[in-house]
Amino acid sequence: MKTTFKDIPEAYKIDSLLHQSTYLVNGELKQWEGETAEVYSTISSTADYKHTILGTIPQLGEAEALEALDSATNAYNKGQGLWPTMKVIDRIACMEKFVEEMKTKREEVVKLLMWEIGKNLPDSEKEFDRTVDYIYDTIEAYKQIDRDSAKFEKNSGVYAHIRRGPLGVVLCLGPYNYPLNETFTLLIPALIMGNPVVFKPAKIGVLLISPLLEAFQKSFPKGVVNIVYGRGRVLATPIMQSGKVDVLALIGNSKSANALQAQHPKGNRLRMVLGLEAKNPAIILPDADLDLAVEECIAGTLSFNGQRCTALKVIYVHESVVEEFNRLFAFKVDQLKFGNPWEAGSKLTPLPEVEKPAYIQELIDDAKEKGAEILNKKGGETTENFIFPAVLYPVTKDMRVFKEEQFGPVVPVVSFSDIEEPLHDMAESDYGQQVSLFGQNVHTLSPLIDTLVNLVCRVNLNSSCQRGPDVYPFTGRKDSAYGTLSVHDALRSFSIRTFVASKDNAYNNAILKELLEKKTSNFISTDYIL
Numbered sequence: 379m380k381t382t383f384k385d386i387p388e389a390y391k392i393d394s395l396l397h398q399s400t401y402l403v404n405g406e407l408k409q410w411e412g413e414t415a416e417v418y419s420t421i422s423s424t425a426d427y428k429h430t431i432l433g434t435i436p437q438l439g440e441a442e443a444l445e446a447l448d449s450a451t452n453a454y455n456k457g458q459g460l461w462p463t464m465k466v467i468d469r470i471a472c473m474e475k476f477v478e479e480m481k482t483k484r485e486e487v488v489k490l491l492m493w494e495i496g497k498n499l500p501d502s503e504k505e506f507d508r509t510v511d512y513i514y515d516t517i518e519a520y521k522q523i524d525r526d527s528a529k530f531e532k533n534s535g536v537y538a539h540i541r542r543g544p545l546g547v548v549l550c551l552g553p554y555n556y557p558l559n560e561t562f563t564l565l566i567p568a569l570i571m572g573n574p575v576v577f578k579p580a581k582i583g584v585l586l587i588s589p590l591l592e593a594f595q596k597s598f599p600k601g602v603v604n605i606v607y608g609r610g611r612v613l614a615t616p617i618m619q620s621g622k623v624d625v626l627a628l629i630g631n632s633k634s635a636n637a638l639q640a641q642h643p644k645g646n647r648l649r650m651v652l653g654l655e656a657k658n659p660a661i662i663l664p665d666a667d668l669d670l671a672v673e674e675c676i677a678g679t680l681s682f683n684g685q686r687c688t689a690l691k692v693i694y695v696h697e698s699v700v701e702e703f704n705r706l707f708a709f710k711v712d713q714l715k716f717g718n719p720w721e722a723g724s725k726l727t728p729l730p731e732v733e734k735p736a737y738i739q740e741l742i743d744d745a746k747e748k749g750a751e752i753l754n755k756k757g758g759e760t761t762e763n764f765i766f767p768a769v770l771y772p773v774t775k776d777m778r779v780f781k782e783e784q785f786g787p788v789v790p791v792v793s794f795s796d797i798e799e800p801l802h803d804m805a806e807s808d809y810g811q812q813v814s815l816f817g818q819n820v821h822t823l824s825p826l827i828d829t830l831v832n833l834v835c836r837v838n839l840n841s842s843c844q845r846g847p848d849v850y851p852f853t854g855r856k857d858s859a860y861g862t863l864s865v866h867d868a869l870r871s872f873s874i875r876t877f878v879a880s881k882d883n884a885y886n887n888a889i890l891k892e893l894l895e896k897k898t899s900n901f902i903s904t905d906y907i908l
């Protein structure tokens with residue numbers, strides 16, 4: 379498929395290059411006149427369907443990174459700064475102002491999601507709207523946090539009121555596949571709990587943050603949100619080495635997380651909230667509804683071209699139904715429409731990572747050399763920034779596509795004769811996020827689910843894997859995650875529980891009453907008896 383500028387509808391056109399020349403530090407939108415880097419677009423604007431230049435972003439240096447860090451450090455000021463001591467209601471007001479400002483930028487951000495990362499229009503709109511909802515839900519959850527905690531059982535005569543407060547300065551690094559939504563699942567809870575943030579957007583999906591810079595600047599006190607652009611090793615390394623980061627919040631890969639953690643003087647004792655790799659399997663049992671399994675596996679493996687940590691990355695099918703599954707699945711994959719993100723029905727879109735098609739091709743070649751075949755007619759067809767998903771079968775454990783997190787459009791199918799085979803692989807895997815289980819017999823499913831919940835954190839019954847709804851815990855075992863995200867859990871991940879204890883309940887209650895009347899900075903739940 380070829381596309382030229384003339385094919386791009388007026389509403390989605392970008393007429394000139396986008397030069398982001400400011401960054402946000404200490405409440406100021408600072409002008410940058412130094413080195414810049416080109417940002418590429420995944421959209422074809424030329425007949426030969428190449429990645430094209432969309433604009434430029436600043437490449438800040440170590441000095442600017444440390445300036446941003448100092449600004450956040452001052453806003454925290456060892457827990458005595460403006461942000462951690464601000465009254466709860468005032469912090470909520472900042473967040474409410476921000477979300478109102480953000481909503482005015484929907485059109486711009488959605489357009490950039492399409493141009494920068496190639497996410498199709500419905501999913502780009504969903505990413506924006508889901509983020510807005512996430513912010514509102516976070517505000518509501520914050521008002522309720524810990525209210526429903528169980529009371530302490532033992533009556534020792536010590537009375538307490540429980541509080542929840544911030545942890546300190548957060549370094550926030552987001553992913554390219556959900557540059558707005560997933561980044562904000564770190565940023566928003568961190569902020570509302572009273573933690574100032576230094577945020578560096580990912581290399582891809584960076585310009586779409588620009589329309590929001592001003593909203594951040596207008597809504598939060600100085601130093602609370604700092605946004606810097608540039609190379610991770612230039613910016614994040616000195617920030618981590620300074621030892622001033624209290625929480626590393628990252629969605630990305632474990633290699634980066636390990637490297638950053640090692641740079642921090644506190645190393646293993648550093649608090650972290652991490653969303654990392656996964657190799658979520660689908661397991662299709664002999665009695666599965668195959669039509670349903672195929673539909674769900676299409677969405678699970680290939681939504682946003684498979685570039686989701688929650689994507690299904692290997693499909694295990696019982697040998698008794700593998701032939702039928704493969705036939706139905708391969709046929710459906712070939713029906714998926716490839717096109718630019720705004721085109722109606724585009725399920726597959728150009729890939730934002732320049733090197734991704736070649737990488738996927740390597741996985742295909744390796745699998746073919748070791749005995750797998752491409753089952754679908756279009757599998758492996760390429761243009762410069764796209765490769766049509768290949769369904770590979772039979773995939774075996776020695777193949778790279780079985781071992782690596784492909785994070786792209788290629789689907790390995792493995793057949794099994796005994797359920798112990800996929801269970802064994804899952805137990806041996808470095809990852810443990812989710813699984814999709816397809817079957818109908820309750821007596822077979824229930825013991826299996828009991829086993830699976832100790833291998834992963836979410837079992838999806840007759841449905842594909844996903845993060846949402848955002849009120850559910852989002853986490854993983856082993857190298858898949860550290861800490862838990864979701865509207866409610868993330869508030870806890872970015873805070874610590876403290877309490878005030880007294881043997882005199884009347885006195886404790888009087889203090890509590892006073893604090894509540896004055897509107898405190900840390901959320902106070904109801905009182906407890908220890």
Ligand SMILES: O=C[C@H](O)COP(=O)(O)O
Nearest residue numbers: 555686687688844845846
């Ligand atoms: O890339 C990982 C995301 O958490 C996936 O989120 P999603 O399941 O909502 O697409």
